[in-house]
Amino acid sequence: MPIMLRQCKTKAGYEALPLDKRTNKWDQERRLDLAVIKRSMEDLGYEVLDAGPLLIAKRHDIREATIYRTGRLIIKTNDEAEAKATAERIYIDIGLEG
Amino acid sequence: MRLLALISGGIDSPVAAHLMLAKGDDVDLLHFDNRPFTDDSPFEKVKGLARTISTSVPGARRPRLMMAPHGKVQIAIARGAIRRLGCVLCRRMMFHVASAMAQRDGYDALVTGESLGQVASQTLMNIRAEEPAATVPVLRPVIGLDKIEIIAIAERIGTFATSIQPGLCCTIVPDKPATKARLKDVLSAENGLDMATLIKQELDGIQEVDFGCR
Numbered sequence: 001m002p003i004m005l006r007q008c009k010t011k012a013g014y015e016a017l018p019l020d021k022r023t024n025k026w027d028q029e030r031r032l033d034l035a036v037i038k039r040s041m042e043d044l045g046y047e048v049l050d051a052g053p054l055l056i057a058k059r060h061d062i063r064e065a066t067i068y069r070t071g072r073l074i075i076k077t078n079d080e081a082e083a084k085a086t087a088e089r090i091y092i093d094i095g096l097e098g
Numbered sequence: 099m100r101l102l103a104l105i106s107g108g109i110d111s112p113v114a115a116h117l118m119l120a121k122g123d124d125v126d127l128l129h130f131d132n133r134p135f136t137d138d139s140p141f142e143k144v145k146g147l148a149r150t151i152s153t154s155v156p157g158a159r160r161p162r163l164m165m166a167p168h169g170k171v172q173i174a175i176a177r178g179a180i181r182r183l184g185c186v187l188c189r190r191m192m193f194h195v196a197s198a199m200a201q202r203d204g205y206d207a208l209v210t211g212e213s214l215g216q217v218a219s220q221t222l223m224n225i226r227a228e229e230p231a232a233t234v235p236v237l238r239p240v241i242g243l244d245k246i247e248i249i250a251i252a253e254r255i256g257t258f259a260t261s262i263q264p265g266l267c268c269t270i271v272p273d274k275p276a277t278k279a280r281l282k283d284v285l286s287a288e289n290g291l292d293m294a295t296l297i298k299q300e301l302d303g304i305q306e307v308d309f310g311c312r
Binding site: 008009010011012049051052053054056064066074076080 | 134135139172173176177178181247264265266267269270272
């Protein structure tokens with residue numbers, strides 16, 4: 001799945017958006033079931049905070065990231081390569097890689 | 099006067115605190131720690147800003163810096179209230195907690211860095227919906243200044259370089275925050291939250307932070 005990655009305005013993090021494989025666009029109408037995602041991520045060893053409209057997830061080998069219902073991520077790193085690797089890993093782990 | 103200045107890691111609130119310090123008031127600083135909805139950078143920036151402010155007025159009493167844990171409140175608001183009111187409710191909670199601290203510790207007023215129209219929560223209607231949460235006067239020394247004027251002061255006193263360092267924005271800001279919040283809607287939203295407990299927990303969690311010497 002293609003991912004759009006861009007640095008936050010304040011340069012302290014990266015935003016990742018999952019793009020549709022066919023249209024290469026972000027489906028803003030997508031609504032993930034965060035309760036299901038929380039459980040599946042915890043099963044994969046993530047520590048997950050449920051904050052209602054978003055989750056905050058981290059694992060010993062994965063940078064802390066905020067996950068929104070639309071699939072948008074905010075990743076707490078200013079290292080682009082690390083942000084890309086984190087986004088790819090999380091999208092796989094929440095079942096968005098297809 | 100003894101003043102309690104609400105300070106973020108941004109440009110405006112350190113300038114507001116400095117201006118009141120320069121008037122000869124006793125000023126202490128209160129930072130609302132938004133982790134985990136931001137990273138560690140605002141907290142580190144605020145310590146640097148406190149160091150700079152503390153020497154920005156020769157002869158002024160050195161401010162104390164206090165930190166209030168705001169993350170749990172953000173979760174309660176996000177889970178329990180209308181999403182678009184999140185920013186207004188967050189700021190009202192800051193006023194609730196800061197007012198309670200002011201009354202407990204003998205501060206005469208709060209100081210904020212609000213400047214009209216700069217961000218979603220700083221419209222006149224939102225300020226009207228937020229201010230009643232304060233039970234002590236709220237002073238806004240930069241309300242009528244534009245950004246260029248505020249930056250000029252920040253550069254002169256030395257806070258600007260710290261304020262513009264990278265810092266993660268709040269990640270729990272709603273997609274479409276209310277810009278014309280009505281007080282009755284906000285009060286109704288607060289009725290759905292356990293306000294007394296949230297305020298007490300945050301007030302009890304306030305700690306003084308050692309920001310070192312300059």
